[in-house]
Amino acid sequence: MVVVARRRAQMMEETRAKLIRAARKAFAAKGYAGASMDDLTAEAGLTRGALYHNFGDKKGLLQAVIDQIDAEMLARMRTAQERAGTAWLGFLAESIAYIEMALEPEIQRIMLLDGPAVLGDPSQWPNQNACLRTTTQTIQTLIDEGTVRPVDAEAAARLLNGAALNASLWIAAAGNPHTVFTKAVEAFQYLAAGLLQKEG
Known part of the structure; x- marks a missing residue:
């Protein structure tokens, strides 16, 4: 059970890191307004649901970056x-x-x-x-x-x-x-x- 929980936490951390990395690249290149949520999640190889689950919204993702x-x-x-x-x-x-x-x-x-x-x-x-x-x-x-x-x-x-x-x-x-x-x-x-x- 502990191993499963640890693996889940690790996967969540990896997902967050991927989204932050993709967002940082997109925000730097296109600006916050110009960075599309769909392009950003596609770049990270994730869904919009993963973004909402981890950061609430685009603004929450900007705060994390x-x-x-x-x-x-x-x-x-x-x-x-x-x-x-x-x-x-x-x-x-x-x-x-x-x-x-x-x-x-x-x-x-x-x-x-x-x-x-x-x-x-x-x-x-x-x-x-x-x-x-x-x-x-x-x-x-x-x-x-x-x-x-x-x-x-x-x-x-x-x-x-x-x-x-x-x-x-x-x-x-x-x-x-x-x-x-x-x-x-x-x-x-x-x-x-x-x-x-x-x-x-």
């Missing part, structure tokens, strides 16, 4: 942060890595253009709340060690996270994303530097 991309983005941001020499430089590197990912066509289209249009304000997505908690903890640590001025850590985190998110949305919608990226990163660094304790 966004969750997967978001987890990959977080891992990349963590890597950028770990390579930096200090906690402050790590914080900046992580933020800039996030903004830079807005240059990638898949992230632009799925996370920054279609995601907000279909799922609403990205600052209200569950993953943003987790990101906000992490940023608040990082800023509190930087305050405690004397690197950052004694401001309210949550307020600073909300403002900086908002600046990074808006920079990414601006880049994704821009006619010349690379030019906007350069401007956005320079301004973000100046904004963030305002939190630093002054020497002497």
